[in-house]
Amino acid sequence: MRTHFAEVLARESACLAGVTDGAKLASWRRRVVEELMTPLSPYEFALRHTGDVPERADFLDRWRELIAETVDRLLRSGTTGDTDSSSGRTRRADVDAQKTAMLILAALHGGSTLSRIAKDPWPLNAALDLALAPFTAAEDDSPARTGTSSLIGNIKP
Amino acid sequence: MTTADSHNGRRLTARGAKTRTRIVAAATDLMYVKGVRATTLDDVLAASGVSKSQLYHHFDGKDALVRAVIDNVGERVIERERDALGHVSTIRGLRRWRDTLVQSNALRHGAYGCALGSLASEVSDHDALARQALSRLFTEWQGLLAGVLRRLQDSGALPPEASADQLATGLMAALQGGYMLAQTAHDVTPMATAIDMALAHIESLSER
Known part of the structure; x- marks a missing residue:
């Protein structure tokens, strides 16, 4: 497997294994965004669409699997945004770990x-806000949310 | 009859415009199927049947040709999406839009992806003009999706506090990422799943 694919998988394997709650998921997300926004980082390189290499398919399958394991762990530990009963009868039971992992990978x-x-x-932040919504609804501290709109919201007339 | 050449400002004769269109059409097809990097100017010459001097009369080099392809593809995609999304005002309409995109991609087992998204993932960092042109086109496309979401808000199907722009961008990312995953997997399922999950989230906002 190509170096950048192997490097991303090694780092993701280690980092995702430590994601056991919403706060750790948020720091995983911040780190991945930073990596992807760094030109020529292994992450940026691995997700560049450069031809039809079979290793790419294998790499994406394995990364998705790592994300799915994390999603599954978070669901079983009860880490969803919907701790407030008034905000919904959601969703833990409805969330499918494999499909959620597919959306997260597509968002990345x-x-x-x-x-x-x-x-x-x-x-990228807007994409991850949407993909990680089942886990972040209660925290609401994602970068795309705490932008201009919340500043405007804080301005008192 | 003359036509302005958008890239060098020269006026083109009708025959010149036809030659230019032929070059851009051949380059568009080649870059869609083979990718931008793998497409050489010699490939474009062979596929369009024009001479080297004709090609260089219209384009300084590959970067200029790539920009013309972006304009060409962008115009087509935006026109298609304006038709598809311009009057959508229900979640059901949004799902029909999704069905059309997934079905047309399924015909080719996801082999080629989104024409505009493929250009976006391949365009090189050094070509700022191409990058900016793509960025404007995606902003326009996302604007069409945001328009749908605002109409959903107007009818009460989506809560007013949801950010239409942010959701539209998230939905576009899921669509584009889905296209790319489907292309790698030679299977349209990842694309269908990614859009379905994104749409399900948007729909769930109205249930809260």
Whole structure:
């Protein structure tokens, strides 16, 4: 397997294994966003779409599997955003770890492409806000949420 | 009859415009199927049947040709999406939009992905003009999705406090990432799953 694929998998394997609650998920996310926004980092390189290499398929399958294990662990430990009963009868039972992992991987892939052409982490953060919503609804501290809109919200007339 | 050449400002004769269109059409097809990097100017010459001097008359080099391909693909995609999304005002309409994209990608087992997204993932960092053109096109596409979400808010199907722009961008990322995963897997399922999950989240906001 190509070096950047192997390096990302090694780091993700170690980092995702330590994600046991919402706060750790948030720091995983911040680190991955930083990696993906760094030109020529192994992460940025691994998610660049450069031809149809079989290793890419294997790499993406394994990363998705690592994310799915993490999602599953968080679901079983009860880490979802919906701790407040008024905000919903959601979702823990409804959340499918494999499908959620697919959305998270798609968000990383598509979000980093949009962020790269925009030279701005905002699209990637918006993508992850949506993909990680089942786990962050109660925390609401994600970068794309704490932008201009919350500043405007704080302004008193 | 003359037509302005958008890249060098020269006026083109009708025959010149036709030659230019032929070059851009051949380059668009090649770059979609083979990728931007793997497409050489010699490939474009062979596929379009124009001479080298004709090609260089219209384009300084590959970067200029890539920008013309971005304009061409962008125009097509935005027109298609404006037709598809311009009047959508329900979640059901959004799902029909999803169905069309997934079904047309399934015909090719996800082999080629989104024409605009493929250009975005391949465009080189050194070409700021190409990057900015792509960024503008995606902003326009996301604007169409945000328009749908605002119409959902107007009808009460989506709560007013949800950020339409942020959700539209998240949905676009899921769509583009889905295309890329489907292309790698030679299977449209990852794309279908990614959009379905994103749409399910948007729908769940109205249930809270």
